[in-house]
Amino acid sequence: MHVGLLYSRIRRDEKLLLSELRDRDHEVTKIDVRKERFNIGEAPDAFEDVDIAVDRCLATSRSKYVTRFLDAYGVPVINAADTAELCADKVKNSLVLEAAGVPTPNTDVAFTTDSALESIEEFGYPCVLKPVIGSWGRLMAKVDSRSAAEAILEHKATLGHYEHKVFYIQEFVEKPGRDIRVVATDGEPVAAMTRSSDHWLTNAAKGGEVNEFEVTDEVAELVERASDAVGGGLLGVDLMETGDSYTVHEVNHTVEFKALDSCVDFDVPAAIVDWLEEKAAQEAPA
Numbered sequence: 001m002h003v004g005l006l007y008s009r010i011r012r013d014e015k016l017l018l019s020e021l022r023d024r025d026h027e028v029t030k031i032d033v034r035k036e037r038f039n040i041g042e043a044p045d046a047f048e049d050v051d052i053a054v055d056r057c058l059a060t061s062r063s064k065y066v067t068r069f070l071d072a073y074g075v076p077v078i079n080a081a082d083t084a085e086l087c088a089d090k091v092k093n094s095l096v097l098e099a100a101g102v103p104t105p106n107t108d109v110a111f112t113t114d115s116a117l118e119s120i121e122e123f124g125y126p127c128v129l130k131p132v133i134g135s136w137g138r139l140m141a142k143v144d145s146r147s148a149a150e151a152i153l154e155h156k157a158t159l160g161h162y163e164h165k166v167f168y169i170q171e172f173v174e175k176p177g178r179d180i181r182v183v184a185t186d187g188e189p190v191a192a193m194t195r196s197s198d199h200w201l202t203n204a205a206k207g208g209e210v211n212e213f214e215v216t217d218e219v220a221e222l223v224e225r226a227s228d229a230v231g232g233g234l235l236g237v238d239l240m241e242t243g244d245s246y247t248v249h250e251v252n253h254t255v256e257f258k259a260l261d262s263c264v265d266f267d268v269p270a271a272i273v274d275w276l277e278e279k280a281a282q283e284a285p286a
């Protein structure tokens with residue numbers, strides 16, 4: 001197959017994918033989206049003969065638009081534009097998980113500091129404020145008191161980019177010092193890990209310790225439902241343990257898997273490329 005890999009920076013994750021694709025003698029065109037121009041009617045030459053495109057753009061904004069252009073050009077893309085749209089935005093992510101009946105932390109959205117403060121007071125302390133767009137745990141706030149809430153809201157309202165004026169307020173989940181990341185292809189778990197830390201932000205990007213997690217039937221079922229809720233694809237489903245069950249706090253669409261690959265006794269890039277081969281075969285004209 002001929003894979004178009006869309007990127008703006010080649011991380012270790014992309015290197016792992018590229019080397020697996022090349023080991024299997026697949027043709028790969030690396031497409032640096034910073035150097036391309038996307039015309040509304042005509043596809044850039046780089047996409048010629050590409051069987052399947054894999055969006056690995058770091059910046060959410062690029063990912064969202066590039067996948068739309070690929071759709072318009074008729075090039076199959078992992079992940080689909082609609083999936084990118086739903087995963088890139090925490091509000092949309094929460095809404096589709098809730099609508100699909102997937103347990104997810106209770107969340108309010110408010111547009112003014114006064115109404116946000118009402119939500120915060122209702123959730124009680126601590127609760128969590130998250131930027132609606134963002135990753136790696138950046139600009140997340142655990143709000144411990146009313147005075148902290150007032151200060152954070154004022155900072156966001158005064159100094160924040162317009163997206164920070166959409167206040168996303170979430171209940172604090174008393175997880176056991178770790179969360180769970182499951183990488184899945186069309187809802188089928190590939191492998192999973194726990195991310196542990198003394199810090200309330202346990203994600204690997206923040207330096208949390210990673211360990212293999214054996215996916216139980218209950219987790220597999222939640223992962224499948226969470227994946228379906230955003231339209232499937234190659235996804236990272238994040239869950240927290242709640243004591244007697246789980247809650248899914250996020251589904252990621254340009255999932256990083258290097259940390260997972262390093263801690264499991266399983267070849268993650270190989271499993272991803274197996275799945276890509278299947279997808280490309282399904283997309284091929286009969």
Ligand SMILES: Nc1ncnc2c1ncn2[C@@H]1O[C@H](COP(=O)(O)OP(=O)(O)OP(=O)(O)O)[C@@H](O)[C@H]1O
Binds near residue numbers: 138170
């Ligand atoms: N409601 C919550 N209660 C308690 N802890 C939370 C809550 N939401 C998130 N966390 C913790 O914060 C971490 C980052 O959360 P989240 O995944 O929402 O942020 P992110 O910036 O999108 O991170 P990433 O893109 O790396 O997954 C989680 O790994 C989890 O440890």
